[in-house]
Amino acid sequence: MTDLDLTNNDKFGSKILVILGTSSHAGKSIIVTALCRIFSNDGLKVSPFKAQNMSLNSYVTIDDREISMAQAIQATAARSEPIVEMNPILLKPSKENTSQIVVMGRPFKDTDIKNYYSNIDYFAKIAEDALIRLSKDNDLVVVEGAGSPAEINLYDTDIPNIFISRATKAPIILVSDIERGGVFASIYGTVKLLPEDLQEQVKGIIINKFRGDEKILEPGIKKIEELLGIPVLGVIPYLNVKIPSEDSVSIENKISGYGIEIAIIRLPRISNFTDFEPLEDGANIKYVDLTEKLGNPDAIIIPGTKNTVEDLIELKKSGLYDEIIAKRGKIPIIGICGGYQILGRSIIDKGVENSEETVEISGLGLLDVCTIFDTYDKTTRRVKKVIHGKGPILDKIKGEEVEGYEIHMGRTISKNPVFSDDGAIDKDGLTIGTYLHGLFHNESFKDAFLDYLYDKKGIKREKSKKYDQFDALASSVLKSINIDMIKRLISLDIT
Numbered sequence: 001m002t003d004l005d006l007t008n009n010d011k012f013g014s015k016i017l018v019i020l021g022t023s024s025h026a027g028k029s030i031i032v033t034a035l036c037r038i039f040s041n042d043g044l045k046v047s048p049f050k051a052q053n054m055s056l057n058s059y060v061t062i063d064d065r066e067i068s069m070a071q072a073i074q075a076t077a078a079r080s081e082p083i084v085e086m087n088p089i090l091l092k093p094s095k096e097n098t099s100q101i102v103v104m105g106r107p108f109k110d111t112d113i114k115n116y117y118s119n120i121d122y123f124a125k126i127a128e129d130a131l132i133r134l135s136k137d138n139d140l141v142v143v144e145g146a147g148s149p150a151e152i153n154l155y156d157t158d159i160p161n162i163f164i165s166r167a168t169k170a171p172i173i174l175v176s177d178i179e180r181g182g183v184f185a186s187i188y189g190t191v192k193l194l195p196e197d198l199q200e201q202v203k204g205i206i207i208n209k210f211r212g213d214e215k216i217l218e219p220g221i222k223k224i225e226e227l228l229g230i231p232v233l234g235v236i237p238y239l240n241v242k243i244p245s246e247d248s249v250s251i252e253n254k255i256s257g258y259g260i261e262i263a264i265i266r267l268p269r270i271s272n273f274t275d276f277e278p279l280e281d282g283a284n285i286k287y288v289d290l291t292e293k294l295g296n297p298d299a300i301i302i303p304g305t306k307n308t309v310e311d312l313i314e315l316k317k318s319g320l321y322d323e324i325i326a327k328r329g330k331i332p333i334i335g336i337c338g339g340y341q342i343l344g345r346s347i348i349d350k351g352v353e354n355s356e357e358t359v360e361i362s363g364l365g366l367l368d369v370c371t372i373f374d375t376y377d378k379t380t381r382r383v384k385k386v387i388h389g390k391g392p393i394l395d396k397i398k399g400e401e402v403e404g405y406e407i408h409m410g411r412t413i414s415k416n417p418v419f420s421d422d423g424a425i426d427k428d429g430l431t432i433g434t435y436l437h438g439l440f441h442n443e444s445f446k447d448a449f450l451d452y453l454y455d456k457k458g459i460k461r462e463k464s465k466k467y468d469q470f471d472a473l474a475s476s477v478l479k480s481i482n483i484d485m486i487k488r489l490i491s492l493d494i495t
Contacts, residue, residue: 015490016170018170019143019172032143036075045137049144052090053090056272057274058090071144099111107378143164183220206235257284267305275336283299290320300324302343347360348373369412373409373410378407383436
């Protein structure tokens with residue numbers, strides 16, 4: 001990576017705080033989310049920022065740009081409208097060793113890591129310019145790194161950690177995950193492997209995901225502070241706060257003792273599984289791998305995927321293909337985005353997703369639709385649709401409006417749309433497909449769906465009480481960190 005003008009941070013118009021982690025899933029995203037809400041509660045105009053994110057969970061901004069779901073969540077915590085500058089570079093793995101590069105919310109190209117690095121100077125400039133614009137429109141920007149900043153083989157190409165930290169010269173807080181063990185070694189090793197100039201920027205440490213008596217940690221905390229000369233700003237317990245997950249590593253079965261089970265097919269390239277997290281408050285959620293048996297669920301959901309054709313091919317090789325078809329007309333089967341395409345009669349790929357030749361592959365055949373991939377263009381838009389489909393689930397909410405967002409390649413031809421001009425439904429009204437991400441975030445549709453499942457089993461449904469998960473998260477984190485010291489790091493008035 002060639003040197004840009006990194007001699008000072010005068011180009012940035014606001015205060016900046018950088019949150020790095022000792023590893024992936026150390027808790028950077030959740031700490032940034034909490035800090036966004038904490039500082040927003042203090043009356044500041046706050047924005048999250050992540051220069052480069054790799055995730056298949058994405059979100060569509062108000063101007064129809066695509067960013068990582070994590071930054072959209074953090075923006076919501078900050079009470080800010082999600083915008084593309086918050087995540088200027090998004091990497092979406094599509095197949096082995098290949099990702100779609102989304103730059104400023106638009107598809108750039110599909111490429112392997114070698115070709116990605118050949119454009120690294122361009123991407124670094126894009127990221128820096130986005131952060132400059134954000135900094136001029138906010139009082140504070142909370143920057144999230146990616147993975148570990150101590151990957152010594154990647155220093156010259158590490159945009160979200162090394163480049164951004166140097167560009168801003170902002171204070172760095174290092175988040176470590178104690179649940180994985182070796183927390184003090186990971187803290188010490190990460191700091192000492194950083195380039196010497198960046199070691200000076202590390203001003204605080206947070207130990208995350210702790211279970212047990214904090215007094216046990218005190219000797220270790222004292223020693224690591226002596227060794228590094230960096231204060232530990234807090235020990236955060238393992239939090240059970242419902243914040244949407246960032247990527248598929250976070251997928252796990254959610255069994256909470258409900259009498260209803262919903263099976264979500266865990267496609268190899270599953271995307272936007274946050275679509276289904278609202279259902280966790282009313283049903284047991286079971287993610288079913290292609291190597292597993294379907295069991296006897298009360299409903300099936302086929303989620304989105306970054307590569308519909310390859311995931312359909314792998315689904316057809318598994319026993320789940322026939323098991324899903326056998327459930328038609330017996331239980332609800334819902335397909336979202338790629339799942340909707342898979343439910344159709346066929347998919348025609350004219351060299352967009354996979355081969356350079358046109359191929360046609362039959363789908364599950366549960367909906368009378370056909371999908372065509374004939375252009376690299378991607379649809380990204382926020383939408384509002386009116387429900388006009390019929391059936392035991394939709395009858396009582398027919399005519400109501402739902403909203404969400406579309407992120408998909410390809411176009412689907414449907415003779416029987418269900419949400420305005422979108423989607424399809426079968427004659428029984430139990431198999432439904434749609435491009436509408438966020439469908440279950442609409443209370444009317446979620447309630448209609450869950451009420452049907454409960455009524456069919458003769459079980460009374462108790463609705464969960466609503467609460468602000470971001471305030472709950474902020475409150476939990478505030479109890480565990482020295483927020484005054486953090487404010488001093490970024491020169492905020494704490495009086």
